[in-house]
Amino acid sequence: MNILHHDRLRIVKWPWVLALLALLGLGVYLTLANGWQAHAREWLNLVVRWLHIIYGIAWIGASFYFIFLENALERQGVRAELSGNIWTIHGGGIYYLEKYKTAPVQLPKYLHWFKWDAYLTWVTGFLLLIIVYYADPRAILLAPGSTLPDWAAIALAVGSLLLAWLVYLGLSSTKLLYRPALFLLVGGVLVAGAAYLLGQVFSGRGTFMHIGAMLGTIMAANVFFVIIPSQKKLVRAAQNGETLDPQFVNWVQFRSRHNNYLTLPVLFTMIAHHFPMTYSGGAQWLILIVLFVAGVAVRHFINVTEKEHHKTLVEGGAMPYLLVLAAALLLGAFYLTAPRPSAEAQAHPPVAFAEVQAIIQAHCQMCHAARPTQPGFASAPGGVMLDTPAQIVSYAQKIKQVSVDTQYMPLVVPGVSPLTAEQRAKLAAWVAQGAKGP
Numbered sequence: 118m119n120i121l122h123h124d125r126l127r128i129v130k131w132p133w134v135l136a137l138l139a140l141l142g143l144g145v146y147l148t149l150a151n152g153w154q155a156h157a158r159e160w161l162n163l164v165v166r167w168l169h170i171i172y173g174i175a176w177i178g179a180s181f182y183f184i185f186l187e188n189a190l191e192r193q194g195v196r197a198e199l200s201g202n203i204w205t206i207h208g209g210g211i212y213y214l215e216k217y218k219t220a221p222v223q224l225p226k227y228l229h230w231f232k233w234d235a236y237l238t239w240v241t242g243f244l245l246l247i248i249v250y251y252a253d254p255r256a257i258l259l260a261p262g263s264t265l266p267d268w269a270a271i272a273l274a275v276g277s278l279l280l281a282w283l284v285y286l287g288l289s290s291t292k293l294l295y296r297p298a299l300f301l302l303v304g305g306v307l308v309a310g311a312a313y314l315l316g317q318v319f320s321g322r323g324t325f326m327h328i329g330a331m332l333g334t335i336m337a338a339n340v341f342f343v344i345i346p347s348q349k350k351l352v353r354a355a356q357n358g359e360t361l362d363p364q365f366v367n368w369v370q371f372r373s374r375h376n377n378y379l380t381l382p383v384l385f386t387m388i389a390h391h392f393p394m395t396y397s398g399g400a401q402w403l404i405l406i407v408l409f410v411a412g413v414a415v416r417h418f419i420n421v422t423e424k425e426h427h428k429t430l431v432e433g434g435a436m437p438y439l440l441v442l443a444a445a446l447l448l449g450a451f452y453l454t455a456p457r458p459s460a461e462a463q464a465h466p467p468v469a470f471a472e473v474q475a476i477i478q479a480h481c482q483m484c485h486a487a488r489p490t491q492p493g494f495a496s497a498p499g500g501v502m503l504d505t506p507a508q509i510v511s512y513a514q515k516i517k518q519v520s521v522d523t524q525y526m527p528l529v530v531p532g533v534s535p536l537t538a539e540q541r542a543k544l545a546a547w548v549a550q551g552a553k554g555p
């Protein structure tokens with residue numbers, strides 16, 4: 118029988134339409150004046166980011182939902198051809214769902230697939246990397262003062278995604294795949310090592326984002342190279358009246374479980390750039406791995422809770438210790454990232470507010486003002502306005518984070534001169550001395 122493999126998002130089946138539109142967009146972009154080009158880049162950033170979040174939610178949301186189904190299936194008293202069934206209620210309706218051990222004798226007319234969300238999350242994510250990090254590697258990607266040429270920074274960044282997949286592929290083709298705890302340990306050490314090494318070249322933010330992108334690449338590639346092909350195999354076998362090798366099915370399940378456990382850590386790296394405290398201290402790799410372990414522990418807690426949904430918390434079914442572990446790890450990260458004014462900053466001679474204001478006026482206000490004067494900036498980036506003394510004082514900690522700890526401000530663009538080491542020391546000292554106003 119001819120099955121209709123129903124894909125949502127069929128538009129992407131016409132890649133030439135998308136390619137044509139992209140080319141047209143590029144053509145228009147190149148005719149724009151400089152300020153308009155910067156404005157257009159911001160909008161491109163917004164639209165691609167929006168899409169990335171939409172596809173990411175659709176992918177991970179569906180993944181969470183199907184993991185829940187698998188975990189919570191009733192397996193007792195079902196027909197022999199089923200591995201379980203489940204009743205759920207949502208949006209004003211009651212749903213009844215059955216899972217087959219392999220496939221029904223007669224395949225249905227419509228079979229709905231879930232794959233484009235995963236692919237498009239990756240594609241839009243990669244576009245965002247280009248827009249935010251690779252278009253100007255010196256702005257955010259590279260560590261301040263790095264002498265690495267732009268092309269080498271981009272090659273390293275893109276290469277790290279590829280390398281992550283290859284290393285993961287190597288690891289998963291050994292017997293380690295069937296020993297999840299050991300796999301987790303080895304994976305964790307590798308992630309910490311990668312964060313340490315990337316941190317030697319990239320900024321903290323660039324490092325965290327690339328660790329997230331490496332793991333996201335592994336997840337999307339798992340969908341593309343393992344999960345979807347195995348589903349195609351399953352359908353083909355069902356059509357031919359055959360069953361799949363149980364060993365093969367087992368292998369796929371181990372691989373897809375990796376995606377399940379990677380979700381929470383990857384989501385952390387995607388929001389981390391809003392929180393410079395996590396990547397601006399010394400041992401960023403340590404903070405990263407502490408939060409990753411917390412994420413994996415919470416994901417495991419959710420899995421166990423879903424499987425043991427018939428037990429109550431009091432019966433000890435839900436492994437509450439996993440939550441205690443996660444909370445302890447968060448507390449550890451909280452402590453490790455606490456603001457510690459350097460001895461140097463404290464020993465600095467007193468800094469008057471007027472000196473600070475002069476630095477901000479000369480290096481920040483062209484962008485961070487109610488009405489920016491920097492071409493291409495229609496409003497204050499990040500909503501951060503540094504016009505008045507009160508605003509400057511209220512942003513003191515943030516100012517120190519972005520211009521002393523991570524040093525990614527002021528953004529390096531034509532017409533804005535970077536801060537000198539002396540100016541950064543002044544800002545740090547002012548904050549260490551209590552960030553007093555005029």
Ligand code: HEC
Binds near residue numbers: 482498515530
């Ligand atoms: C050329 C324009 C420009 C200049 C000059 C500039 N910034 Fe920014 N700033 C930005 C942009 C763009 C962002 C948003 C970046 C992003 O995507 O995180 C930003 C973000 C920030 C944030 C918010 C960071 C966060 O994570 O929430 C702070 C604080 C900040 N800048 C402070 C400063 C300070 C202090 C200076 C001067 C030393 C400065 N900026 C100079 C463009 C500029």
